[in-house]
Amino acid sequence: MCAQCRAPGSRIDWYAAGAPDTLAGRRTARTELAAVATRQLAPLGLRVDAHPGSMTLAVRSATGRTVVVTRLDELADAVRALTGRSVDPLEPRR
Structure with a gap:
């Protein structure tokens, strides 16, 4: 684990599947995740x-x-903490 950024050494989270197993690849995947999450949580x-x-x-x-979260699974807890509402990422949008 990187002491500076708390990133796992070479472990790619499942959302980064297909991204290069490099620091730049993980950062790009994380930036793309942030954009998608923003659209869903807007x-x-x-x-x-x-x-x-x-x-x-x-x-x-x-x-x-x-x-501040470090993993995708922590997003639901952050939403609950900020809004008081539970979200299910697997629930279809209506």
Whole structure:
């Protein structure tokens, strides 16, 4: 694990499947994940940003409250903490 950015050495999270197993590849996948998550969470008033120079994601509310996560599975907990609502990533959108 990288002490500076807390990124796993060469482990690619499942969302980065197909991305090159390099630091740049993981960062690109994380940036793309942030963009997709922002589109999905926009109706809840949330935005997801990939921190430059790090492997974390910042989930921000419209009021400026922020929760920093390092893994995709932590996004649902961040949404709950910021909105009080539970989200199921497998639930189809209506």
